[in-house]
Amino acid sequence: MHSTDPRRDISALILAGGKGRRMGGEDKGLLEVGGRALIEHVLDRIRPQVGPIMISANRNREAYQRFGLPVLADPLDDYQGPLAGMLAGLQAVRTPFLVVLPCDGPLLSPTLVPRLHGALAESDAEIAVAHDGARLQPVHVLLRSGLQQSLRDYLAEGQRKIDRWYATRRMVPVDFSDDPEQFGNINTPEDQRRLDPTEGSA
Helix, strand or coil, X not given: CCCCCHHHHEEEEEXXXXXXXXXXCCCHHHCEECCEEHHHHHHHHHHHHCCCEEEECCCCXXXXXXXXXXXXXXXXXXXXXXXXXXXXXXXXXXXXXXXXXXXXXXCCCCCHHHHHHHHHHHHCCCEEEEECCCCEEEEEEEEEHHHHHHHHHHHHCCCCCHHHHHXXXXXXEEECCCCHHHHCCCCCHHXXXXXXXXXXXX
């Protein structure tokens, strides 16, 4: 009897394609925390949980390519939001599942992906979304790779809201109220200073 490693069935997509408006337009994935780019912290946390990893980025692509991973541009013009990055990932994925994460959340739990995957399998859902006990965390999500056409059609209708697309599919919320801190992210310079005590010190 042999066991298969479910990680080989799961690819990861790290979303680094936003405009970083609240960070003064800075590319959040490349901001430094503890002397390393923020996305490097995310990579450290997610690598043990998945197989292939891709990065969704629309600018500074060369900077992201230095991590040795595929860098995907949105298939739609003009920063259409996280769903456009997810579509790029679904078009490129070669595994049955795609877990999507933001580039600015360096505190990921080592059990994030196994718990999302377990809930998806148990409920026979198409989408498993993290819930921190107070609200959904829609960009911490596990998708079945067969959702590409559904998402393409949704975006073609001019729709952009993540929650609304999720509601059209078989979705299961996954309770992470025991570990909500992992969804802390960097949206402002204050967040960056909070996570990196060296930031801003003279």
